[in-house]
Amino acid sequence: MSTTHRPTAAEDFIGYLRAYHSDAIDGNDPVEEVWERYHLPDGPHRVNGRLWDHKKIMRSLRSRRSLDAPYELYVHELVVEGDRAAARYTISTPMAWKFQSATDAAVFAEMAGDGRVARSDAFSASRPGWAGHGGSAPSDAAARPTPGAVPAPPPADGAEPTPAQDPAHYLRAYYAAGYDPAVPAAEAHDRFHTPDAVHQVGGKVMQRSGVLKALEDGRKRKHSYPVEVHETLREGDRFAVRYTTSRGGNPKKSQEVFAFGEFAPDGRVRRVCFVLEPGYGAA
Incomplete structure (x- = not known):
């Protein structure tokens, strides 16, 4: 067993992601030992909405290492x-020439008192791709909030919060207005997003015109997407939300979504990425 210090998730979350994957994929220590080095052994861990027990986690780690x-x-x-x-x-694995297998991943985690991960909710989906980072910035520095970002002041008593003050409110109100035929689609978009806002939905990048078309198409089909927010995080001008939505409230058409976004100074959203299965159709 190596005595080299590895950062815990509480000390440095990006460092934890790198050290954990390095030890799990390239390391020689038993995968059980690697897992418990970074995670509480009995903590709940969900992947794509399903609880993974210790046996399944170990099987997955051994399978990846065996490649x-x-x-x-x-x-x-x-x-x-x-x-x-x-x-x-994103984790990319070279296959042949510039062709790669890429796994798009996202995780919400809670840390224990000793710095290890106590519980996690994760998303993971593999896809073929090309060498590179798929248009997303590979730099760890790009993952940090804008320096000096200051949250907007709280609303006055009785006033409705702006999106910047409450990411959960942004999602609930945007989904409601976006699929309400009584609200013009352009108004629904511009109320919550800057005109140049970029949306990434299930891997598809859209700007204002594409989002408006998606909203109009959903309205023609009389779609609605009630939102149940599970947890939100806010740091500077960045936010992350884990929630569940379903088409028309039908449990059989439910989908857990991880959203990562960035607020503009006026409180609207200028960039948002919805991590979900491609083709689900949320916008």
């Missing part, structure tokens, strides 16, 4: 609030 293949880890987003953190990242 004996190099990998590249790119951290795109990080939001830390107190003893919780949320991150979005």
Whole structure:
């Protein structure tokens, strides 16, 4: 067993992601030992909405290590609030020439008193791709909030909060207005987003015109997406939200979504990435 210090999730969450994946994929220590080095052994861990027990986690780690293949880890987003953190990242594995297998991942985690991860909710989806980072900044520095960002002041008594003051309010109100035929689609978008806001939905990048078309198409089909927010994090001008939505409130069409966004100085959202299965259709 190596005595080299590895950062805990509480000390440095990006450092934890890198050290954990390095030890789990490239290391020689037993995977059980690697897992408990960074995580409480009995903490709850969910992947794509399903609880993974210790046996399944170990099987997954052994399977990945058995590939004996190099990998590249790119951290795109990080939001830390107190003893919780949320991150979005990509793990790419070269296959042949410039062709790669890429795993898009996101995680919401809570840290224990000793710095290890006590529980986590994660998203993971693999896709074919090309060498590189898929258009997302590979630099860890890009995952940090804008320096000097100051949250907007709280609303006056009885006033409705702006999106910048409450990420959960932003999601609930935007979904409600976006699919309300009584509210013009352009108004629904511009109330919550800057005109040049960029949306990334299930891997598809859209600007204002694309979002408006998606909203109009959903309205024609009489779609609605009630939102149940599970947790939110805010750090500077960045936010992360884990929530569940469903088409028309139908449990059979429910989808857990991880959203990562950035607020503009006026309180509206100027960039938001919805991490979900491609083709689900949330906007």
